[in-house]
Amino acid sequence: xxxxxxxxxxxxxSTPVLAQMEKASLICVGHTNVLDTYLSQEKATGLELxxxxxxANRKPLKARTDSTTVSxxxxxxxxxxxxxxxxWSYLFTQEAFVTKAGTRGNSNSFLGAIYNLRYGWHxxxxxxxxxxxxxxxxxxxxxxxxxxxxxxxPAQMRLALNIDPSIHATWRFNIKGRPFALRYEAxxxxxxxxxxxxxxxSYYEIFTRGNYDHNVVFVSPFSGVQLHQMLTFDFRLWRTxxxxxxxxxxxxxRANSLKYHQYTHAFTFxxxx
Numbered sequence: 001x002x003x004x005x006x007x008x009x010x011x012x013x014s015t016p017v018l019a020q021m022e023k024a025s026l027i028c029v030g031h032t033n034v035l036d037t038y039l040s041q042e043k044a045t046g047l048e049l050x051x052x053x054x055x056a057n058r059k060p061l062k063a064r065t066d067s068t069t070v071s072x073x074x075x076x077x078x079x080x081x082x083x084x085x086x087x088w089s090y091l092f093t094q095e096a097f098v099t100k101a102g103t104r105g106n107s108n109s110f111l112g113a114i115y116n117l118r119y120g121w122h123x124x125x126x127x128x129x130x131x132x133x134x135x136x137x138x139x140x141x142x143x144x145x146x147x148x149x150x151x152x153x154p155a156q157m158r159l160a161l162n163i164d165p166s167i168h169a170t171w172r173f174n175i176k177g178r179p180f181a182l183r184y185e186a187x188x189x190x191x192x193x194x195x196x197x198x199x200x201x202s203y204y205e206i207f208t209r210g211n212y213d214h215n216v217v218f219v220s221p222f223s224g225v226q227l228h229q230m231l232t233f234d235f236r237l238w239r240t241x242x243x244x245x246x247x248x249x250x251x252x253x254r255a256n257s258l259k260y261h262q263y264t265h266a267f268t269f270x271x272x273x
Contacts, residue, residue, distance in 0.1 A: 011134070019057070020060060022051070022055070023054070023273050024055075025270050025271060026270035027051070027268070027269055028049070028051075028052075028075065028097070028247045028267065029048070029267055030266025030267055031046075031264070031266070032045065032046060032047065032099055032101060032264045034046075035081075035261050036145055036147075036258075036259075038076075038153060038156050038197060038199075038258050038259070038260075039147040039150055039153060039155075039156055039258045040103070040112075040149075040150065042103045044102055044103050044109060044110045045103035046098050046099065046101030046110070048097055048099035049097060049099075049222070050095060050264075052092040052093065052098050053094050053214075054091065054092065054094075055091070055160070056091050056092075057090055058124060059085070059086050059089075061084045061085065062148065074100050081155045085124070087123070087124050088097070088123060089121070089133060090119070090120065090121050091120060091166070091168075093137075094118075095115070095117075096273060097111045098111075099111070099112035099114075099145075099262070109147060109148055110147060110148070111146045111148065112144065112145040112146065112262075113143055114145065115141070115143060116141050116269040117139075118137045118138065118139050118164065118166075118187065119138050120135055121135050122135035127191060128172065130171050130197050132167070132168070133164065134240065135166055136166065137164040139160075139161070139164045139192070140160075140172075141158055141162075141194075142158065142159055142193050143157075144157050144158060155253045156197075159194065159195040160193065160219065162189035162192030163191050164187045164188060164189045166185070166186070166188075168183070168184070169183070170183045170186050174175060176263070177211075178236065180232035180235050182231075183231070184229070184230070185225065185230050186229040187228040188228075189219070191218075192218075192219050192222055193216055193217065193218075193238070194216075194217055194253060196215060196258060197217060197256065198214060198257070198258075201213055201215075202257075217256065219254040219255070222247070223253055224252035224260075225250065226250055226251055226252060227249075227250045227256070228250075229248045230245060230246065230248070231246050231247055232244065232268060234272060240273075241273070243271065243272055244269045245267075245268045246266070246267065246268060247264065247265070247267075248265055249264040251263075264266075
């Protein structure tokens with residue numbers, strides 16, 4: 001089956017398309033692996049449910065000379081009226097996800113929630129039939145992980161601000177006159193700061209007694225490689241552009257003699273408009 005799909009893609013007549021604006025709503029469901037040594041020395045595995053909303057905007061270099069408007073699905077079908085577009089585009093992404101994971105002895109031992117906001121600019125190049133964009137994103141993370149079995153340190157806060165190199169690639173093509181698109185994106189937090197309690201330090205000491213102990217730490221790939229990537233396939237059905245694919249998200253950090261990771265592999269589905 002996969003071989004037939006690959007052959008079809010290679011034989012397809014490619015059609016370059018550049019959209020002025022794209023929005024997407026994605027739902028991701030998958031498996032997650034969590035470790036936070038502030039809460040427990042055991043790894044936990046379970047389910048993650050994630051919602052992602054993103055908006056990419058690339059302005060034209062000049063206005064249209066007619067009254068033709070671009071349809072919401074213009075990112076899949078080329079129009080002869082499409083104007084030349086600027087090399088620069090911006091990307092705004094919001095993610096919210098919840099986690100329910102457990103250890104061998106307790107399937108409900110960890111509950112977590114994270115909100116992730118990214119905003120930045122990309123430089124676009126268009127080697128037909130591809131669109132490739134790369135740039136930097138500001139990355140804000142806020143969340144918490146709760147251990148239902150721990151009475152001493154029951155919760156851990158997630159708070160970070162990073163600068164992320166980012167690359168997106170889109171290949172648009174036709175098969176028997178029907179438009180499709182294959183997309184890959186990767187974001188890697190490179191430099192930033194994050195909050196972390198010290199080993200054995202309670203939140204009561206930090207926020208009530210004001211005992212600061214290197215709780216704002218510098219993070220980089222040396223303190224833990226992080227990578228967010230997504231591979232999706234777009235297709236038109238019932239006048240709607242649907243997308244399906246794979247999400248891989250690696251989050252990890254070593255700081256103050258503590259270790260944290262959350263590895264997620266998920267199935268992604270949604271729509272673009």
